[in-house]
Amino acid sequence: MASVYFTPGPAQLYPTVAGHLQTALDKQVFSQSHRSQAFKDLYKRADAGLRALFNLPEDYAIYFTGSATEIWERSLQSLTAQKTYHLVNGSFSKKYLDHAKWLGRDAQVLQVPFGKGFSLEEVQVPGGTELLAITQNETSSGVCMPVSDIHALREKFPEPLISVDMVSGAPYAALDFSKVDMAFFSVQKGFGLPAGLGVWLVNGRCREVAAGLEGKQYTGGHHSIASLQDQYQQFQTPFTPNVLDIFLLTHVVEDMLTKGIETIRQETEAKAHQVYTFLEESSLFAPFVQEKAHRSPTVIVADVLEKPAAEVISLLKKQGMVLGSGYGASKEKQIRIANFPAIFEQEMDTLVKALRQL
Ligand SMILES: *Cc1c(COP(=O)(O)O)cnc(C)c1O
Secondary structure: OOOEEEOOOOOOOOOOHHHHHHHHHHOOHHHOOOOOHHHHHHHHHHHHHHHHHHOOOOOOEEEEEOOHHHHHHHHHHHHOOOEEEEEEOOHHHHHHHHHHHHOOOEEEEEEOOOOOOOOHHHOOOOOOOOEEEEEOEEOOOOEEOOHHHHHHHHHHOOOOEEEEEOOOOOOOOOOOHHHOOEEEEEOOOOOOOOOOOEEEEEOHHHHHHHHHHEOOEOOOOOOOHHHHHHHHOOOOOOOOOOHHHHHHHHHHHHHHHHHOHHHHHHHHHHHHHHHHHHHHHOOOEEEOOOOHHHEOOOEEEEEEOOOOHHHHHHHHHHOOEEEEEOOHHHOOOEEEEEOOOOOOHHHHHHHHHHHHHO
16 A cells, blocks of 8 residues: 655655656657657746746746755846845745855845744844745745745845745745745745756846846856856756656646636635644644744644654554654654645545544
């Protein structure tokens, strides 16, 4: 019997992946040249699907990279020379900050404790900041930033480019892309695909800034915005891309569009509601994030009160359900439950019943 993976990445595969993979093998897609018309057609189709799914404004471009981690670095290299500002509330937002420091940027930070989110009044982005880095869903702690807060930050701070790490929130998070400048994700979380592909959504303002920095700051390299954009205009990439993932992503995005993003969002919220309601009633578990508005619908973190978390994980594993362990220092006392679109309502139901039995 196959297990169900409630892990926050790599995660449960989207239910249609196996069929699409077989189609790609039958059609020998992975042996075709990435300079062929067939690849350009595939990229174009991926582009159209992602534009529809995210409701992207016209001026956005869509680039492929190796990972989201790479986009942390590339975005800072291509879009900033000096000053960045980071909202940090967990391990992933912290890593974006670390990349800025490694690159020698004057990286300012607003940091709040693990398990907490941000209140808008606290955020004061200094003048001259080139890029404001936001992690929409902090996978380590299960804290999300409501998209309405991200939109409000645009009103408050029109000057800096706004970069949104939506790795574990996409495609659920209903971000208005006209109110940010770039966003990115990798595919092994909410899209339920094998790891190894980063997707970078970049608006015209970013491309202008990148062009303006050309020569002043390091902007070269095979994944600079200039080189990615140059190739993107012909639906090409500056390197041999992960055609396996691009193919699967294209088809899974089309499946999601057929299902309807609104339906996916409603199902996500219904499953999240079921889990959080259980956690609040339970005497063995408690929701880790106290502030309800900051509780992530897509990555749910629970404190385990009376047992070691590892024991819960191992009991569930025997029943064919793989949970995520707590992140880093929280490994001993927390579990993480990914609530991505690949998890059926009935599977979440079975998980909650099993947790109730413990
Ligand atoms: C997983 C994750 C990343 C890193 O993704 P990779 O594909 O491993 O590069 C970045 N940000 C967040 C919020 C994540 O959850």
